[in-house]
Amino acid sequence: MVETKQYTPQDFKSDQEVRWCAGCGDSAILSAVHKAMAELGHNKEDYAVISGIGCSSRFPYYMNTYGFHGIHGRAGAISSGAKTANPKLSVWQITGDGDALAIGGNHFIHEIRRNVDLNVLLFNNQIYGLTKGQYSPTSKFGQKTKTSPFGTVEVPFNSGELVIGAKGKFFARGVDNNVKLNVDIFKEADGHRGTSVVELYQNCVIFNNGVFAAITDRETKDDNQLILEHGKPMIFGKENNKGLVLDGFKLKVVTIGENGVKESDILVHDKYEEDPTLHLALINMALPNFPVALGVIRAVKAHTYDERVEDQIKQVQATAKIKSVDDLLNSGSTWMVE
């Protein structure tokens, strides 16, 4: 057995100056990643942090791990190649709402469909920050930005809905300022084998400030967020007395103690359920009628692409006649010229 080394979050900080704007949500997420990695038990040299383009994609430069800053939209493809080629690595893909859902949308859905064993941190600030304030595929309908001065006329994506649509097995949601929750999510994402998509609502202080305020502000968050825990009832609210029940095929918010509702009536979260129906309903919950679901919403076990690739090679090799390139070159129809 190789002894695992002990680390502190400090070990994962690179010597490069962090260049995000003061107050940017990215910095808190960075701290959570430093913390999670120190606790995870992989050797530091076995982490590869791979990003695309955008504010969040500068992330690898601030990590004292192996890191790769790719090109716009392609983090998913680069990560998929890195992990498939070298499955012993713990590969973390850092991407944003533009990088993953606009220019990189194709790679995003296909890495999820294949179920490559990656941890995908999707920084969603509902705006293009690095290019200074244009709308993104997650910007709210009608939002006024530099490229939508009269409001957008596009319907936004919900990242989690896309993940489910792409046959995703793992989806979690965090908010930038809840470091403790994020550390837990990151650790679980790393432990989950397959594409673990973690959407992080992240506040852009410059171009989209306060867009998640209702969910994250101290005064309102308890009523507006539901932190899901596996095996626990879906209860939220300042008074801890609101919960979710099924009304037909739809979710409904109820108050415990009102109209005869008991705690035992409240839905219990099962992240391992293969049928995505309820997970999708949780993902789609939105203010003001519902709280926003946070935590690990879906974590279904399945084979990963990278392990299947290796298994197939082993299987073929077990009975293969061709063991070397010399064997191959001399196989099939050949003839001698004397």
Next chain:
Amino acid sequence: MSEKVVKELDEVVIKFSGDSGDGMQLTGTQFSDTSALFGNDIATFPDYPAEIRAPQGTVGGVSGFQLHIGHKEIHTPGDYADVLIAMNPAALSANLKWVKSGGTIILDIDTFTEKNIKKAGCPPDPLKDQKFGDFQIIEAPISSLTQESLKDSGLDKKSMLRSKNMFALGMVYWIFNRPLDYTEGFFEKKFGKDPKTVDANKKVLRDGFNFANTIEALRSYRINPAKIEKGRYRNINGNVATAWGFLAAAEKSKLQLFIGSYPITPATDILQELAARKDLGVKSFQAEDEIAGICTAIGASFTGSLAITTTSGPGLALKSEAIGLAVITELPLVIVDVQRGGPSTGLPTKTEQSDLFQALYGRNGESPLVVVAASTPSNCFHYAYQSSKIALEHMTPVILLTDGFIANGTEPWRIPAMKDMDSITPIIAKANSKDYQPYRRDAEKLVREWAVPGTEGLEHRIGGLEKMDVTGNVSYVPENHAVMTDIRDNKIKKVANYIPEQEIYGDKDAEICVIGWGGTYGHLYTAVQELNEEGKKVALVHFNYIKPLPKNTKEVLAKFKKHLVCELNLGQFVNYLRMSFPEFEYSQYNKVQGLPFTVIEIKEEITKMMEG
């Protein structure tokens, strides 16, 4: 068998042609394999439509297989056919202009109905048309004789007719005095579980052979074995040879081979071949698009594999941003472009050399890389191997150019042994090297080290932003950008010290040299050789290393007064030479028809220049 008069020939060109469902590729391959075993030198070229099932009986749906066999050295599939086998009017119509005057045309006369002739767009009565005067036409009732041959087989009509290509093959075997045993063995291997099909095919083949024997008009020929270097041989096409070259490079360098690719004609076969090579541990990744193809390969290269991506022109265009990423991150990567006719979708199944500029310059920024071109079907193996060696030993992306002509063409190949191949030594950084810096370089090659994730103590970050010299940290310092741009440029220039010098073929004292590159080698070489044999002084300078050019290029060009650059584009290489060596004057001969050169047209062009 009746006694026959056999005439000896030095070489012959045969073309099998029919509907794309008629099995012409198989027929041609059987003839070619049989002839290879007999000891002839061979080159073949399949010619098929872009559509999988174009309307039956139309010229657009004609599939052909041309082969050139010789007692002498063979370097091309031949310009014009001595014998054309046309299974229907459309096949005749499509190929008539490619039959030599005085050549033999064998027709399946059963298919020459009024309706089929009309569909093929032939003249109303092609067999009586004036222009047929120069040919020897053999009207063979191939379809009906095949049915007759199989009338007791219990097969239905459709299944019977499926064997008609074997009737035609049997006839051609008789004409060229070939044994039937190789093809009979092939039936047994292929249909072993179905003895009825084996017997049916054998019977039709033999009946075709015997039928030819009864036609008085047919003559019989023999092409004696060629003088070929001793050794073990196999037939190979360019795409398979390319795939195998990478397998060899991976084994030699002790690295895992990773291919990230998206299917595209005419490059798909390389991906298919490597996907089948799980036995040799290949990881093949069929990506969601061309960009993902190269990006997965870059990810694999970053994490320590010999990584490649394969494509054709339109795919290379899609990959260009990612190629730039491999340039600035200085990672080993081979990008194969099997060129086809362009622009845009262009002519997917036809050949061209018009991606040279794209390979050299088709990226944003100053983005130099190595460009190599294979020139024959079999040497795709060698150049795939050498491209990998350069990528790994110089930490750079390499574009390997082949084309649809050499990718699908086949020739016999003397099988090399792994032990005789050049060493490949990747520049891998050692764990915990105290002074490791991501962009520190060796003085001679300017190559940085490859620190593979998983290696203790070498954690570092690389990416698409400009790098600080040595440390590799992000840098926007103007002077540093200039330094790094020069380094990247010089690093590629220094590759010239590690590649072979340029050779001259043919008459080295000639005044005129023909210059070519890549897949036109066979035609240019044959043209020069034939002119030399006719006592005319001309040389050939044919390039495989395009960027950097071999370091003696200037010296080689200086030996000649006149330079005729021949290429299948509007003059990309000639302009590259004009830019690199403006002191010489160049003439150019270009062809952009989606077709290879013919030896005849090259000879004419050279002769014109000699006279001019």
